[in-house]
Amino acid sequence: MKTLSIITSMLLVGTSISIHAASIHLLDPLATDLAPEHIDSFTAPKSAIRVDRQAVQYSRQLSTETTLTDFPAPFVKKSRSYFEQVSLVELAKGVSLHSNSPGAVVRLTPVGKNKFLLQIADISLRNADQSLRLVDAAITLADSDQLKAAGADFGTGTLAFRIKPALGSGPFELRSNAAPTASKVADASIFIHVYEPESKLSLQLTTDRMEYAEGMPMHITASFSTDTSTPADIRLTGFVSTPGSRTRNLQFMPAGAGRFAADLLHDATFDAMPGLWSVHVFARGQVNQTTIYRDANTAFASVLASARLTGTAEVQRNATGLSVHVPIQVGRASRFGLRGVLRVMGKHGEQRVAWIAESAAWLDAGAQELTLAFPEAAEFGAKQGARFELHHLELRDQGRLSLLHRQARALAFSWVDARGKGKNSP
Amino acid sequence: MKRILTALCLLLFTAAAPATTGVAFVHGTGNQTDALHDYWQPAFVNSVRQGLIDQANFVVINCDFDQFMWDIRAAGCLAGQLVEFINAHGIDDLVVITHSNGGNVMRWIMSNPTWDSRYPSIINAIRWVNALAPSSKGTPLADAAIQGNVFEQSVGWLLGFKTDAVRQQQLSWMAYYNANWLFGTSGRPALPQPFFDVIGTDVETNPFDADSYCGGYSLNLGLEITQAFLSSCSDGFLDCSSQSGAGQVWFSDTQRTNGREPLSHNQSRRACFGLDRILRDDL
Numbered sequence: 257m258k259t260l261s262i263i264t265s266m267l268l269v270g271t272s273i274s275i276h277a278a279s280i281h282l283l284d285p286l287a288t289d290l291a292p293e294h295i296d297s298f299t300a301p302k303s304a305i306r307v308d309r310q311a312v313q314y315s316r317q318l319s320t321e322t323t324l325t326d327f328p329a330p331f332v333k334k335s336r337s338y339f340e341q342v343s344l345v346e347l348a349k350g351v352s353l354h355s356n357s358p359g360a361v362v363r364l365t366p367v368g369k370n371k372f373l374l375q376i377a378d379i380s381l382r383n384a385d386q387s388l389r390l391v392d393a394a395i396t397l398a399d400s401d402q403l404k405a406a407g408a409d410f411g412t413g414t415l416a417f418r419i420k421p422a423l424g425s426g427p428f429e430l431r432s433n434a435a436p437t438a439s440k441v442a443d444a445s446i447f448i449h450v451y452e453p454e455s456k457l458s459l460q461l462t463t464d465r466m467e468y469a470e471g472m473p474m475h476i477t478a479s480f481s482t483d484t485s486t487p488a489d490i491r492l493t494g495f496v497s498t499p500g501s502r503t504r505n506l507q508f509m510p511a512g513a514g515r516f517a518a519d520l521l522h523d524a525t526f527d528a529m530p531g532l533w534s535v536h537v538f539a540r541g542q543v544n545q546t547t548i549y550r551d552a553n554t555a556f557a558s559v560l561a562s563a564r565l566t567g568t569a570e571v572q573r574n575a576t577g578l579s580v581h582v583p584i585q586v587g588r589a590s591r592f593g594l595r596g597v598l599r600v601m602g603k604h605g606e607q608r609v610a611w612i613a614e615s616a617a618w619l620d621a622g623a624q625e626l627t628l629a630f631p632e633a634a635e636f637g638a639k640q641g642a643r644f645e646l647h648h649l650e651l652r653d654q655g656r657l658s659l660l661h662r663q664a665r666a667l668a669f670s671w672v673d674a675r676g677k678g679k680n681s682p
Numbered sequence: 683m684k685r686i687l688t689a690l691c692l693l694l695f696t697a698a699a700p701a702t703t704g705v706a707f708v709h710g711t712g713n714q715t716d717a718l719h720d721y722w723q724p725a726f727v728n729s730v731r732q733g734l735i736d737q738a739n740f741v742v743i744n745c746d747f748d749q750f751m752w753d754i755r756a757a758g759c760l761a762g763q764l765v766e767f768i769n770a771h772g773i774d775d776l777v778v779i780t781h782s783n784g785g786n787v788m789r790w791i792m793s794n795p796t797w798d799s800r801y802p803s804i805i806n807a808i809r810w811v812n813a814l815a816p817s818s819k820g821t822p823l824a825d826a827a828i829q830g831n832v833f834e835q836s837v838g839w840l841l842g843f844k845t846d847a848v849r850q851q852q853l854s855w856m857a858y859y860n861a862n863w864l865f866g867t868s869g870r871p872a873l874p875q876p877f878f879d880v881i882g883t884d885v886e887t888n889p890f891d892a893d894s895y896c897g898g899y900s901l902n903l904g905l906e907i908t909q910a911f912l913s914s915c916s917d918g919f920l921d922c923s924s925q926s927g928a929g930q931v932w933f934s935d936t937q938r939t940n941g942r943e944p945l946s947h948n949q950s951r952r953a954c955f956g957l958d959r960i961l962r963d964d965l
């Protein structure tokens with residue numbers, strides 16, 4: 257009943273009956289691939305991901321229309337917002353909102369042990385001409401319940417409003433008329449988030465990869481993007497934060513063309529907790545004698561090599577298909593998953609058909625192996641000099657949610673090679 | 683067009699043996715214990731399941747989608763309830779209806795078949811997924827919620843704990859997961875079964891327009907603010923580009939709804955403007 261040919265099996269690893277086999281070397285990984293050369297030593301975190309212990313194999317045919325990306329492009333974050341935290345005393349005296357375009361969206365969230373809930377009636381906004389009550393200065397206004405109902409849980413007591421565009425771009429002064437007299441609110445403060453949807457000035461932040469293995473060079477770039485005047489006297493600070501709430505400061509240096517860069521060698525052992533790491537950047541600059549603030553963050557994966565591919569593979573054929581056995585050196589026991597795309601290539605390099613196969617099992621430390629089974633490959637095996645290529649070979653530590661190896665093109669072989677006669681040809 | 687072709691293929695392949703069709707409702711972000719009443723509302727679910735030959739063949743999922751999608755309390759819980767439903771009712775033709783982040787949890791299962799030995803049987807039972815306003819590429823609102831939630835040694839975590847589901851739906855995080863762990867986006871393998879997007883394109887919050895009240899007027903008020911964080915095409919929580927970021931677009935709201943009304947993010951899980959009838963006719 258399915259339009260796609262799906263063959264699913266739950267087999268013990270390595271139980272296929274071999275007729276012919278050949279051990280061949282994986283192609284050399286490209287610089288854009290991810291291929292750790294050694295096992296990392298690290299202290300396993302206490303909170304491990306619960307994984308299945310049952311081995312699973314799965315394969316299906318892929319559409320020949322599918323074009324797969326060899327190197328995932330790093331995300332480019334563009335920010336037109338900033339935040340700051342002020343005390344209630346400061347807010348009572350008046351706090352500057354650093355906006356440079358009309359219609360800024362302002363969010364006020366009480367923070368601290370003793371949260372002080374702001375009242376709409378107590379808040380006023382002043383520009384060069386006048387002081388207005390919030391209800392008169394805002395074109396839209398929502399409280400935390402309304403925002404939560406909209407799917408945006410900004411925290412209890414949050415007030416969010418959009419300044420009437422007719423009031424211009426600022427500067428504005430935000431003030432609360434509620435005097436924080438009670439001692440219990442002495443340490444309460446307000447988080448202020450200012451977002452300028454109409455601003456032409458954004459902070460762009462990106463990394464040069466989506467993932468970094470231990471010791472890999474990391475290049476972070478940040479720049480202001482604008483179609484008006486470029487800010488002067490730009491200052492940037494930033495840091496990297498880990499899933500375990502550890503931080504490491506970044507040093508940004510001018511990198512030409514208005515860009516700033518921070519370079520470092522990635523220390524994956526700094527935190528072994530599963531999850532993405534984040535880069536946070538805080539920037540400010542001067543535009544027309546106005547100080548512009550922007551904050552941005554983006555994410556990357558930190559790779560601790562709990563296992564690695566040894567660099568060889570064994571291709572077996574049986575009555576119906578092909579199996580690719582991939583040796584794995586396991587440093588720390590976990591559930592590991594292997595995935596690959598097998599392409600049948602014609603004489604002229606055109607792709608005729610492709611399958612994706614996956615295999616996962618719990619593997620203890622030591623020399624191990626996972627097998628990718630392509631049950632339908634035999635149909636194409638001996639036809640017209642067809643050649644096989646294994647692309648997008650990926651090894652994952654499922655127990656630590658970590659992609660350990662990603663290789664865009666990993667193997668090239670013919671049906672004859674599977675008999676053990678030939679060598680791998682790049 | 684692809685959807686019609688898929689349906690024709692399914693018809694051909696199923697001509698020999700009638701399938702047992704079932705429908706599963708998969709909620710979005712949140713820890714649900716009574717999603718029928720608290721998330722979907724019975725009017726919506728009961729209307730949709732009228733399209734089943736056996737109207738008892740439905741399940742409303744209740745899981746903790748405040749967690750990361752791969753978590754045992756999220757995808758693990760979803761897999762458990764789907765397998766139980768499939769086995770108890772003999773379902774071999776499963777239509778899954780997801781809303782918002784529920785689409786990501788479903789995509790996790792479909793993209794990582796070897797993660798859990800229960801996943802392959804679920805994938806094989808699925809006819810297709812109808813993803814209502816899926817947050818496939820995240821939302822700037824998650825970025826805004828997390829922004830400021832950074833660790834500074836002097837003050838600690840400024841805004842305290844945010845759920846992992848919110849972290850996951852930050853734009854940069856979803857970009858990573860889409861590129862490395864999930865299928866169905868550009869440059870990635872297609873999902874093993876069709877994943878059809880229903881796109882909400884706008885929000886109406888006019889107090890003098892009765893259409894604004896469908897699904898609960900108060901639920902739409904905050905969307906006026908959240909829309910400011912989004913592009914001109916959005917449902918108040920997600921940009922259209924996020925909703926259409928994985929799988930293939932089935933339709934944008936105004937193409938099919940009664941009166942060509944847009945579906946806000948809250949209305950795309952309610953019996954508003956004939957959405958329930960469209961989903962019912964699809965079973």
